[in-house]
Amino acid sequence: MPKIVLAAAFSGLLLLAGGAGAQSFPTKQVRLVIAFPPGGATDVVGRILARRLSDEFGQQVIVDNRAGAGGGLGTQSVARSEPDGHTLVFTVAGPITAVPHVNKDVGYRMSDLAPIAIVFRSPLLLVVPSTSPIRTLPDLLVRGKPANGQPAAYGSSGVGALSHLGSEMLNVAAGTSFVHVPYKGTPGTLQALLAGDIQWALATGNDSKGNLEAGKLRPLAVMSEKRSALFPSVPSMAELGLEGLDLDTWFGLFAPARTPQPTLDLLHRTVKKILGEPEFAARMRELGGETPTDANTPAAITAGLQKESAELQRIVKVLDIKAN
Known part of the structure; x- marks a missing residue:
């Protein structure tokens, strides 16, 4: 009996240690890379999200605009960063599902990034x-x-x-x-x-x-x-009269792919909480978009990204689009 009690207690300590590891994030300021210049839609929404994340985490979230290569430069910097959750990228679809097909030298693949949440959707006009x-x-x-x-x-x-x-x-x-x-x-x-x-x-x-x-x-x-x-x-x-032209744009938050799962889970829960706030949703509508209300789990996002990437890869091949 004492052995059983000791084993149970040891298991409980392990669970507590794992939970403590997730809750200790973030341990320093978080850098949010926005893959486009200041002033654009991605930047505006990203800065609103950064402020709310700062509030939730009690740590400063610094915005770092890194434009170039259709968003590929900023996205690459995060894909290659330390996978501890303290460096994230906020970007539109292109750098995730299209740029790697167009620019073979961009230095990352879609699989090098882990989706946290889609934050904003807006039509293309x-x-x-x-x-x-x-x-x-x-x-x-x-x-x-x-x-x-x-x-x-x-x-x-x-x-x-x-x-x-x-x-x-x-x-x-x-x-x-x-x-x-x-x-x-x-x-x-x-x-x-x-x-x-x-x-x-x-x-x-x-x-x-x-x-x-x-x-x-x-x-x-x-x-x-x-x-x-x-x-x-x-x-x-x-x-x-033009069929088959059905595209909108989304803005999403991503971390390096090897980020620990407890940290990714905490980030997802935090962003999900923010997206559920009526004030945040109203602000997104004021800006010309909407916050997704369904299919916004990392698994569902990954499935959607794979489908979108395959379709855009087909377009790139048909049109023979390449980076200069």
């Missing part, structure tokens, strides 16, 4: 300057035909970014030859668009919202089969 003579999607598509002169140019947040791949999908679906001009993030793209350097762009509802409300941008379509509840007056690609 095709926008032009409000001063543009282009008023409808058919008007724009005419300007993408080589027979009608030099095709118009569109901008993206980098080679392999979702805005790039989505725009090339439009080229294929519509039989157009719009010229690609990459920028280091959406803010640079929108600046070029408003300056008249490019004629159109795909941008998230978050990135577009301020300029739309100020009357500086005109939305022609949303990249989806159905209209977005966030922008109900904007027609979908499908209702304008």
Whole structure:
């Protein structure tokens, strides 16, 4: 009997030690890498999340903007960092599911990162300057035909970014030859668009919202089969005659793949708590997006990422898209 009691007590101590290890995180400040420049949608949402994580953990969460390579530079820095949970990356889909297919030298694979949570979803809008003579999607598509002169140019947040791949999908679906001009993030793209350097762009509802409300941008379509509840007056690609163009964008939080499971679990529970707060959800809607309410477990996210990655890899191969 004493041996049994001793063994049970020892097992209990092991469980307590394991739990204590998870609860001791974080032991120092956390660095949240945002893979795009300051001022864009990813940066705005990421900074809101960083402040709430600081509150929850009682440790400072430092934002580190690392732009370049369509988000690949910042994402690579986290994939190669110490896997202890103190270095995380907040990014859109492209650097996770697309850039590794486009840039073989980017230095990481999707499997080098562990998903914690999807924080924000927003539709992709095709926008032009409000001063543009282009008023409808058919008007724009005419300007993408080589027979009608030099095709118009569109901008993206980098080679392999979702805005790039989505725009090339439009080229294929519509039989157009719009010229690609990459920028280091959406803010640079929108600046070029408003300056008249490019004629159109795909941008998230978050990135577009301020300029739309100020009357500086005109939305022609949303990249989806159905209209977005966030922008109900904007027609979908499908209702304008272009089927199969169904893309939105998500912003997610990731850690290095070899981060201890108790730390990943704690991070997931903490972010899930934040996403469930009415104030946080309302703020995301104000910014032109929504917080996911289902299928937001690491396992479900991984399955979704694998499916998305396979589809984008197919697009990259068909279009022969490569980093310069």
